[in-house]
Amino acid sequence: MSAKLTAVVAAMAMIFAVSAAQSASTARQQQALSNAKISLTQAVSLAQEQGGGQAISAEYDMKGAAAGEYQVKVLSSDGKKLTKYRVDPNTGQITAATNQPFEKVFTRLKPTSIQNAPTSLTRAITAAEQRAGGKATDASVDRDGDQVKYTVKVAKADGTSEKVRVNGADGKVASAR
Secondary structure, X not given: OOHHHHHXXXXXXXXXXXXXXXXXXXXXXXXXXXXXXXXXXXXXXXXXXXXOEEEEEEEEEOOOXXXXXXXXXXXXXXXXXXXXEEEOOOOXXXXXXXXXXXXXXXXXXXXXXXXXXXXXXXXXXXXXXHHHOEEEXXXXXXEEOOEEEEXXXXXXXXXXXXXXXEEOOOOOEEEEO
C-alpha cells in the first residue's frame, strides 16, 4: 500500500472514530438529561430567581458530578453584573455562584439589547426543543445585526444533536441543522 493511500485510510479511520465518540457522548448526555428531575429551562428560571436578572447562556455539563450539572450565566437587572450559577439537575439546588468577567461576553452585544428582547432564553429553549424533538443541552444569546438571536443545541433520543437558531424579536425558529 502506498504512503498516500495509508495516510488517507488512517485519516478516514480517525474521522469515523471521532464521529462515533461524539455520537456516544451525545447519547450519554441525552440519557443523563432524561434521568434529570430538573430541565434546562427550570435551571434557568432558578438561576434567574437567585440572581435577580436575565439568563444569557445555559448549558448542561457532564464533566462535573456523576449526574453532571447545569451552568447558567445571569445578567443582573441593572446590567452591571454577570454571575455563573451551577445547578444540580436532580435537586434544583444552586451549588455554586461565581462572578464572571463582564467584558468578555459583551464585546458585541449590549446588556440593554438582551433586557429589551421580546424573547427570553427560556422561550428560545422551549421553541428549539419543540422543533428538534429533544432536550436542550446548551443555549446562548448573541447578536444578529442589531437584533438578539439565540442558539440552542438539542440532544435527540437517537443520539444525534441539532443546533437551532431562534430570533429574539419574535421567538420563531430561524434555522436548524
